[in-house]
Amino acid sequence: MAVAEVRGKISETGINLSERMEDLLTSDIFGCMRYLPVQKGMIPFLLTARSFHGNTLTVPDKTIRAHYSFWPWLKLVGRIPCQPDVVLGLETEENHVHLILVEAKYYSGLSSEEDERAEPNDQLARELDNLDVVSCATLGWGTHLEIASRALLFVTQDMGIPRDLLVKSLAEYGRKRNKDGDIFWASWRFLPSILERNLEKESVPENRAVMADMLALLLRKGLMMFSGVEPIAECFALPEFYHFTPTKYSWPVIQESLDIDYTFEVTR
């Protein structure tokens, strides 16, 4: 199911498809995750995340349910509205939810920068700001749930943490909210090896099919880590290509030059 299309991120005609590549990737991958038990894809992926300050994500040992909100429009009091790509809730027993707000990028950069307003406006700073006050009720997950932890996860195609971007976002957030924030980061490129490992031990055909599709998509997009160089095995030989050439070349006959009467009249 293309969640991006359902949520109106891609137009009916697909005319905006090229500028929506990251939405499509997010939709394909996180949409597939939704159909898998969290332990098969989402949890191992979240465990690869590291924060700007070097922390690991709080992931519950036992998740009884996963909640997903794709592109929810968050309009909260005292905050500049934002639309993160995915908000994930990992529910544990006793109605606790670990909330992870996901901002995913593929080719494009952040969609907004710091401005003169009192509230954070840089895309990640704004999302961090909204994350502080968002509730399960806002997300439509029910009022009985209590948020146990909150984290912002930035997913990119980099191989290493994009510190430059995070420095700016955290600086604006810290300056305007007078407190330190933290942003987690993970790469799309971490997923293929997770899926490959899990595919080896997966016996449920439906799960295997979803995981194989995710893996194929990521590999097709070249979203993998460096795993060594393999030499070119084949020998490609192109024989000398100098052959007999004509001994005489001809050019088209050019008409003799025309006589042009340059007499002209100057008018005022």
Add this chain to the structure above:
Amino acid sequence: MTETMRSPTSALFESLAKLYKQGQLLLMDADRLVGECGWEPTNTSAPSGFSYSLNTPERWYARWAVRFYAPIGSGGDAPNIDQILFVSIHFASDLIASLHTDIDEPLISAGRIKYKKPMTAKTASKNYDYYMCKYWFFGKPHEALEGWRRTVGSKYSENLEGSESFIVPLYEITSSEKLKELVIAPLLTVQEKERGVT
């Protein structure tokens, strides 16, 4: 079309694309590894030296690709760049060039461009260029660093003290760990020793 039915030309270009893809991943991993040690890429490009001219088909494809690195946070107005590190891949000979190289199997050349006086990032950007990743091919054996070569000065930059670089066969880089062990670690160890970093 199945694998066995590919035409030789198709196989040739597919192999070339795969070789470049591996080169891209290697250089991205190099970015990550040097980034962990306080260096950042100076730009986003990698291959260079192409020609759009009909007359130079030898330059229609990438013969080499390079990443240059400056210390993280050196982008301001303070003159604190006294060296630029680089990691480059030399896929093929660059014969029709002022600094020509003759390659059989592909190589990685890594090293550093050293300057007499520290510079700002803006000044530094005018004091190194892509072709400098080829300096190993023209260098003389280094007296202090075994297996390395060095060059001295440049007529294009008064402030350039010289270069120090080494090579590793590309096909020896069979994993990310090998990249770290054979390329990144020697590169960083030299400048860390010089700075007294333990």
